[in-house]
Amino acid sequence: MPxxxxxxxxxxxxxxxxxEAARIFANLELVPMPLGYVLYESGVQMRHVYFPxxxxxxxxxxxxxxxxxxxxxxxxxxxVGVSLFMGGETTPSRAIVQSAxxxxxxxxxxxxxxxxxxxxxxxxxxxxxxxxxxxxxxxxVCNRHHTLxxxxxxxxxxxxxxxxxxxxxxxxxxxxxxxxxxxxxxTEAAGKVQKAGxxxxxxGRISVIDRTGLEARACECYAVVKKEFDRLLPYETAS
Amino acid sequence: MPxxxxxxxxxxxxxxxxxEAARIFANLELVPMPLGYVLYESGVQMRHVYFPxxxxxxxxxxxxxxxxxxxxxxxxxxxVGVSLFMGGETTPSRAIVQSAxxxxxxxxxxxxxxxxxxxxxxxxxxxxxxxxxxxxxxxxVCNRHHTLxxxxxxxxxxxxxxxxxxxxxxxxxxxxxxxxxxxxxxTEAAGKVQKAGxxxxxxGRISVIDRTGLEARACECYAVVKKEFDRLLPYETAS
DNA sequence: CGGGGTCTGTGCGATACCGCACATATTCAT
DNA sequence: ATGAATATGTGCGGTATCGCACAGACCCCG
Numbered sequence: 001m002p003x004x005x006x007x008x009x010x011x012x013x014x015x016x017x018x019x020e021a022a023r024i025f026a027n028l029e030l031v032p033m034p035l036g037y038v039l040y041e042s043g044v045q046m047r048h049v050y051f052p053x054x055x056x057x058x059x060x061x062x063x064x065x066x067x068x069x070x071x072x073x074x075x076x077x078x079x080v081g082v083s084l085f086m087g088g089e090t091t092p093s094r095a096i097v098q099s100a101x102x103x104x105x106x107x108x109x110x111x112x113x114x115x116x117x118x119x120x121x122x123x124x125x126x127x128x129x130x131x132x133x134x135x136x137x138x139x140x141v142c143n144r145h146h147t148l149x150x151x152x153x154x155x156x157x158x159x160x161x162x163x164x165x166x167x168x169x170x171x172x173x174x175x176x177x178x179x180x181x182x183x184x185x186x187t188e189a190a191g192k193v194q195k196a197g198x199x200x201x202x203x204g205r206i207s208v209i210d211r212t213g214l215e216a217r218a219c220e221c222y223a224v225v226k227k228e229f230d231r232l233l234p235y236e237t238a239s
Numbered sequence: 240m241p242x243x244x245x246x247x248x249x250x251x252x253x254x255x256x257x258x259e260a261a262r263i264f265a266n267l268e269l270v271p272m273p274l275g276y277v278l279y280e281s282g283v284q285m286r287h288v289y290f291p292x293x294x295x296x297x298x299x300x301x302x303x304x305x306x307x308x309x310x311x312x313x314x315x316x317x318x319v320g321v322s323l324f325m326g327g328e329t330t331p332s333r334a335i336v337q338s339a340x341x342x343x344x345x346x347x348x349x350x351x352x353x354x355x356x357x358x359x360x361x362x363x364x365x366x367x368x369x370x371x372x373x374x375x376x377x378x379x380v381c382n383r384h385h386t387l388x389x390x391x392x393x394x395x396x397x398x399x400x401x402x403x404x405x406x407x408x409x410x411x412x413x414x415x416x417x418x419x420x421x422x423x424x425x426t427e428a429a430g431k432v433q434k435a436g437x438x439x440x441x442x443g444r445i446s447v448i449d450r451t452g453l454e455a456r457a458c459e460c461y462a463v464v465k466k467e468f469d470r471l472l473p474y475e476t477a478s
Numbered sequence: 479c480g481g482g483g484t485c486t487g488t489g490c491g492a493t494a495c496c497g498c499a500c501a502t503a504t505t506c507a508t
Numbered sequence: 509a510t511g512a513a514t515a516t517g518t519g520c521g522g523t524a525t526c527g528c529a530c531a532g533a534c535c536c537c538g
Contacts, residue, residue, distance in 0.1 A: 061380045064459055069383045071376040086369040087362060088471050092463050093376060118357055123326060130325040133372060137310040137332060140379035141300045144308045144419040147494075171515065180383040182496060187516060203504060203515055220303055224331050232327050386524075410485065421526060426486060442485055442534065 005030055007104050009053035011077045012124050014237040020121055024114060028104040033057070035169070039080055039095040046089065048105040049081035055101030056162050058178055061093045069143070069180035070155075072135045073098070075162020077233060082129050084108045085115040085122075098178065099163060099170065127232045134228040138221045143180070146219040149189040151179055153218035156199070158225065160208055168206040193217065244269055246343050248292035250316045251363050253476040259360055263353060267343040272296070274408070278319055278334040285328065287344040288320035294340030295401050297417055300332045308382070308419035309394075311374045312337070314401025316472060321368050323347045324354040324361075337417065338402060338409070366471045373467040377460045382419070385458040388428040390418055392457035395438070397464065399447055407445040432456065 007025055008014040016024065033055035040046050042062065050057065057080050059071045071093055074080050080103075083091045114121045142151055155178065159168055172190060176183040190206075193199050198213040199206055208214065215222065246264055247253035255263065272294035279285050281301065289296065296319050298311045310332055313319050319342075322330045353360045374397075381390055394417065398407055411425040418425070429445075432438050437452040438445055447453065454461065 059376075061376060063380065063384065067384055069380045071379055082372075083369055085365075086372075087366040088369040088467075091369075091376075092373060092467060116357065118355065126324075127326040129368070129372075130322055130327040130330075133321075133325075133368075133375065134331060136372065136375040136379060137298075137300060137330075140310055140375060140382055141302070141308045141419075143379050143382035145302065145306055173515075180380075183515095184497090184517085185495065187518090188495095191517080201516095228327075228331060412485075422485095423487085423527090424525065426488090430487080440486095 005053070005102060007051070007053070008237060009076055010051040010079075010104065011233065011235050012079055012128060013051055013104065014235075015120070015124055015233075017120055020114070020119060024106065024110075024121070027110050028106055031103055031105050033097045033101050033103050035097055035100040037097040039097070040091070042092050042094050043090050046081050046084055047108055049079055049084055049108060049111045050095075050103045050105045051079050052076050052103040052162075053101065054164065055097055055103050056099035056159060057095050057103075058098040059091075059093050059095055060178070067180065068177050070178040071139060072132055073155075073158050073162065074132075075159075077162065077229060077235075078128050078132070079125065081108070081111075082125070082132060085112055085125055086129065098174075099159065099168065124233075131229045131232045135225050138225050142219060142221040146221065148179070148181055148185050149192060149217065150219040150221075152186065152189040153193065153214050154222040155179060156206070156208065157211075157214055157218055157222050160211070161226070166208045166211075168208075169204060170206060171204045244292070244341060246290070246292070247476060248315055249290040249318075249343065250472065250474050251318055251367060252290055252343070253474075254359070254363055254472075256359055259353070259358060263345065263349075263360070266349050267345055270342055270344050272336045272340050272342050274336055274339040276336040278336070279330070281331050281333050282329050285320050285323055286347055288318055288323055288347060288350050289334075289342045289344045290318050291315050291342040291401075292340065293403065294336055294342050295338035295398060296334050296342075297337040298330075298332050298334055299417070306419065307416050309417040310378060311371055312394075312397050312401065313371075314398075316401065316468060316474075317367050317371070318364065320347070320350075321364070321371060324351055324364055325368065337413075338398065338407065363472075370468045370471045374464050377464050381458060381460040385460065387418070387420055387424050388431060388456065389458040389460075391425065391428040392432065392453050393461040394418060395445070395447065396450075396453055396457055396461045399450070400465065405447045405450075407447075408443060409445060410443045 007028055039050055052075050056075045058073055060068050061071055062068045080095050083089060115125060172186040173183045176186045190201060198210045199208050246267055278289055291314050295314045297309050299307050299309050301307045319334050322328060354364060412422045415422040415425045429440060437449045438447050
């Protein structure tokens with residue numbers, strides 16, 4: 001039986017060869033990730049990076065007038081805090097826990113030390129960052145061209161891919177914040193998708209019934225992002 | 240007098256210390272960048288990276304139905320082809336010349352060799368990539384929340400910042416492709432901005448009269464991106 | 479100098495989403 | 509049990525943008 005709290009639940013950590021794993025795992029710290037917890041605020045220096053295992057984190061931009069829009073989703077396939085090793089130290093966006101769970105965190109300096117060894121960790125982190133670029137690009141495209149219902153399906157699938165179960169604990173209000181739309185719009189989209197028999201939801205819990213149907217309703221953006229993540233970061237544990 | 244074709248017109252190249260500059264400049268090749276020229280096609284392996292000097296390149300996503308949306312703009316502050324050193328080799332987007340001019344190009348392998356020396360060039364490229372991340376993120380936000388006119392102003396300013404003059408050779412049709420909107424929408428937005436006395440345009444040539452006024456009409460997105468580029472990539476030539 | 483291509487302007491109905499108001503339903507605390 | 513807080517449903521007018529059709533203006537070239 002795998003440890004319910006095993007760093008290897010995170011795909012980046014799982015891909016590390018023994019030597020790197022030994023070095024890094026010793027410094028990891030398991031932290032709970034409650035819903036709504038803010039890991040980084042816009043423009044604020046980051047002290048740690050986070051490797052989600054059972055949690056999901058949203059990168060969210062909050063505008064001057066308070067409106068918001070999600071820029072990317074990070075789950076157990078990735079890491080929160082790329083700007084630390086990219087050299088900028090901060091970003092103009094906020095990182096907030098979208099689905100409660102756990103993550104392992106590492107001190108910023110320790111991650112940088114490992115990154116500058118120019119070993120497997122660096123290669124992984126750079127490839128992950130490219131996948132993140134794709135996700136952001138596709139978010140921009142999706143915001144421009146696709147309907148709210150398509151975006152809702154895409155968002156649901158992206159989140160689902162980063163969770164162990166078919167259930168999502170998430171109110172329509174919060175989803176609306178992520179998508180940058182009205183809460184009522186989400187109600188309408190979710191209603192249609194439920195009527196079509198693809199999901200059921202009830203006061204903050206969404207259960208996916210028909211994944212394939214959801215994929216058919218989503219726009220191409222979901223598939224593009226998924227394919228690119230699979231290409232750049234094939235999930236293999238280092239044996 | 241500076242050479243009209245000097246690699247140091249590109250800010251990344253200009254920032255290199257003497258040793259790196261000597262190594263890299265020897266391998267640079269000056270290439271003309273005609274309007275509409277496609278540097279990379281979606282998913283196709285890249286052979287070179289491009290350092291624009293007097294040209295501007297758009298990173299454009301083209302959807303299955305032919306609709307398109309610009310993801311980022313690259314000019315003399317950056318490099319086209321980050322996925323080469325990030326490890327992915329390809330991206331799902333297209334790189335197309337948006338404003339004619341010149342660029343220096345470098346063979347992909349030579350860039351990678353330099354990148355893996357882990358010297359100043361690596362540091363610069365990573366910081367540039369983070370700036371690119373911010374630009375993409377802000378494009379997503381802008382597409383979600385801002386009016387066409389605001390986006391038009393933002394786009395104009397971002398392009399202007401990457402050009403030596405106050406004129407832009409660009410039809411409304413092409414701008415519409417970039418912004419992912421109808422051509423008529425651009426006509427309307429440009430008409431209003433012209434009426435306000437901020438620009439004049441005439442059959443594919445836009446001249447900016449009042450830059451400050453444009454900034455006031457643009458959404459906050461422009462300022463966020465500009466500030467982040469200035470922070471991450473202060474323009475200093477290595478003395 | 480005339481004609482064909484290119485670029486821009488305008489009008490009009492359709493539509494997706496917004497902002498707001500308010501109704502209903504479920505959960506929770508006391 | 510009861511009231512408060514939370515979550516979802518619904519209706520309605522307003523608006524930005526779309527899709528389409530077509531007119532006018534400008535430019536280049538023969």
